Amino acid sequence: MSARPLTPQALGLACSRVPPGRRLRLAVRAAANSSDGFTYMQLDLPPPLFSNIKKSEFIKSSIKVAECPPDKLPEFALIGRSNVGKSSLINSLTNNAKLAKVSKEPGMTKLINHYLINDNWYLVDLPGYGFAKTASKASRDDWIRFTKDFFITRDNLVSVLLLVDSSLPPQQVDRECADWLAECEVPFCIVFTKIDNRKRDMPLNAANIRAFKQMMAEEWEALPRCFETSSKTGAGKSELLGYVASLREMHVRSK
Ligand SMILES: Nc1nc2c(ncn2[C@@H]2O[C@H](COP(=O)(O)OP(=O)(O)OP(=O)(O)O)[C@@H](O)[C@H]2O)c(=O)[nH]1
């Protein structure tokens, strides 16, 4: 079977999930081969205007989408397996170690948490998926319903940051999540976490990242933007913040 063709919509890139009437005029260049041998979708994004985070504050935790803050400001949602480092990344990006609760125990984040950044955009911490081997199908279905509701309802969702743990070999559940986002046309990029964290008797993080990209490339003609980060060392932080700032700028211009 040949790889699935990749329209911006198919890969859920930043331009895709805009309601009719507010469609972004965003040029998508042909997919480009990069030095690592993979093909990535190229977006013509405006340069980032203001990527620094000067102010960050917790706004609220919501049990369901209807309780979330009004969807007026652009928002970016972090998803990924429990323990992948979502809350840690939020703290690292904001230079605010106490903002989101971090724990060695998976399942720490149970609600939809909104953090207001620089008074004009949101980072959103969502509960992690599929950590426990014993996780029942029912709880998985619940997670899908819960998050899907969020993705479909929030008009101001600019992009999802799908976090993938680089210290582990590719996990089927992450692949399913990436495929699901792409199929549902939810804009997303992939953020590999914990690049500082080499696990004993495991392949190198770079090999895990390559294997994950390879797995995606077997399904899709081109990959979304990928970032390699560490919340411990700050690696990849400015690159990711720059990308988020460009997407925000694009979002504002589309209004
Ligand atoms: N070495 C290393 N450890 C990290 C990094 N990011 C997170 N961790 C550790 O991974 C564990 C889980 O981090 P969290 O940020 O709580 O993960 P989470 O994805 O928010 O987890 P849930 O809320 O359970 O879904 C903690 O022990 C963190 O200290 C990283 O970049 N490097």
Ligand SMILES: [Mg+2]
């Ligand atoms: Mg968390």
